[in-house]
Amino acid sequence: MNSDRVLIFDTTLRDGEQCPGASMNLREKLEIARQLARLKVDIIEAGFPIISDGDFEAVETIAREVSGPIIAGLARCVPKDIEAAGRSLLPAGERARIHVFLATSKIHREHKLRKASEEILRLTGEGVRQAKSYVSDVEFSPEDASRTEPEFLAEVVQAAIEAGATTVNIPDTVGYAMPGQYADLITYLRNHVRDINKAVISVHCHDDLGMAVANSLAAVQAGARQVEGTFNGIGERAGNAALEEVVMAIKTRPDVFAGLSTAVETREILKTSRLISRLSGLQVARSKAIVGENAFAHGSGIHQDGILKMRETYEIMDPQEVGWGGTDLPLTKHSGRHAMVARLEQLGFTLTDGEIVPIFTRFKELGDKKKFVYDDDLVALAGDAVAGETGAYSLEYIHVTSGSSTVPTATVRIRHAGETLQDSSPGNGAVDAAMKAIDRIVKRTGHLAVYLVEAVTEGQDALGEVTLKVDFGDGRLITGKGASTDVIEASARAYVNAINRALVMPKPIPGVVGSLV
DSSP: OTBBOOEEEEEEETTGGGGGGOOOHHHHHHHHHHHHHTOOOEEEEEEOGGHHHHHHHHHHHHHHOOSSSSSEEEEEEEEEEHHHHHTTTTTGGGGEEEEEEEESSSHHHHIIIIHHHHHHHHHHHHHHHHHHHSSSSEEEETTGGGOOOOHHHHHHHHHHHHHSSSSSEEETTTTTOHHHHHHHHHHHHHHTTEEEEEEEEEEEEEOOSOHHHHHHHHHHHOOOEEEEEGGGOSSSSTTTTTHHHHHHHOOOOOOOTTTOOOOOOOOGGGHHHHHHHHTTTOOOOEEEEETTTTTTTOOOOHHHHHHHGGGGGTOOSSGGTOSSSSOOOOOOOOHHHHHHHHHHTTTTTTHHHHHHHHHHHHHHHHHHHOOOBBBHHHHHHHHHHHHTTTSSEEEEEEEEEEEEEEEEEEEEEEEETEEEEEEEEEOSSSHHHHHHHHHHHHHHOOOEEEEEEESSSSSSOOEEEEEEEEEOOOSSSEEEEEEOOOOHHHHHHHHHHHHHHHHHHOOOOOOOOOOOO
């Protein structure tokens, strides 16, 4: 490997999806994987094959259909996990990587695994060797490495490399490390692991103390040459290192990261961020670095004056380098199907003919309601189609009466299996009434845990997008998304979308949990 190249390992589809309510269906994962390939990340961790039939299928499908990056599947140091990962990655051929992990810190050894250090070393070697029997590219992660005794960690890393690991990942699993301490740990391993130069040193940092990006960059300065994380920083608890920040820090500060670079096509960053946000249902904070709405906004008069005179006075990056600006002219209701499909392809969507037809119908309806249809409008419409997957239920009609002196009541008509179903219900507000009417039709009740509405574009005719998370009684938070110029209709579409997703969302295999690297 080129010692000046920092590999980017994206785990949005595995660690990112572990964020409560962020579960994505197969089609959504495939769209994100395709966009990550356009972004030119080096490795896509597509899932944890043993955890559910859905994860196995996702890894297998991405391995078959996405070209370019290495495709990785996660596995515990357990034979059945490694075997499942090996089978799911077969379509990737030489681009397949099995990522094996095993906890090594004293607290994990004594209280979770209840295994002695010698047993950990034995399992490490056995797990890597089994993975090596399926693929040539094996990554090993000592889980909770940042809280593992450095001397023992060095022994584990050496054992993994001797067994054939080509990448050794040093995860800060619980976000405990500080940048200086973490860099020192990387330096210690480089100095005390005999065969460390036979493997790439990787880092995987969590953001529990807000240090994930800082720790990752400190490790790069100390010699790590692979960074793992997610776009928008999504993930378990406080999330993972935000890869867009890592990539742009390396690119923007050549004085600090002298000679280092990534292969990422940075102009695809904003598009990637927005696609992941819409398909995961996780909003990006306006103040988020690089990809937030305010990332390049200047409210102060002094700042505005400086920007007008010379951009570099208050902007350390050109916004266009990460995909801001340069938006094509909006479409109108007179635009044809070909123009709409071409624009959606530019925006990162690969759609089937069966999906294009309903999107084009809604595009025309939207064009009748507003003068221009912007890129964000199209992304919202396409996101609805991709999120729907099977489309077991589809909204045909909604009528709501509401006011300060009347009981809100909704009448909803839904199509299912070729049959039209209709019912009405009062409610505590228009949205509640619509959802209760839908509950009566589908004969199931959902508890609304999260409800978010935002304007997709600006103006009084803006398309409104509703994102909600619903518990249908099994403890899982199912995300639903819907868009319309009418917020009540968008809410009903989002709720129907959540119902459809609940019907097809695979349940985890009992006994397999994901407290991971």
